[in-house]
Amino acid sequence: MLENKFRSWNFLRILRLAMGIFLVIEAVKSGMWFLVFVGVVFVAMPLLNIGCCATGNYSIPKQNSEKAVDEVEYEELK
Template sequence: MRNYLRNWSFMRVLRLALGIFIVVQGIMTKEWLIVGLGGLFSLMPLMNIGCCGVSGCSTSVPRSNKKTEDITYEEVR
């Protein structure tokens, strides 16, 4: 449990708090779609998943040390 709580940042706690706030507001207004969306927003920081913003899902560029040789072409008539 201690290891799980170690990787929490301010934004992750803020997202969890906003998700819980949305769930509570949805329950108070009896809007069940809002409760579901609040549950989704609360689940995202708990599972440490999120949108791919700010290069979150970028893949590494493969680097090769191979030098490309010059290619010669024949003219076809």
């Protein structure tokens, strides 16, 4: 089960987790409790694989290569 959880990890996901952990540790050291909350959010995002681009909402739609692009009709204006 753990193999499936860590199979889709890439460099940026690991980097986000490391930055979140670093932010939590530094915020606890300095006593800035609001930043602890922000750091927990940054740790939760890679662990749960959530974020603005995780669901594919910002992906570019695939073009259908079967359409003929060469045939273009022009209308003459007078």
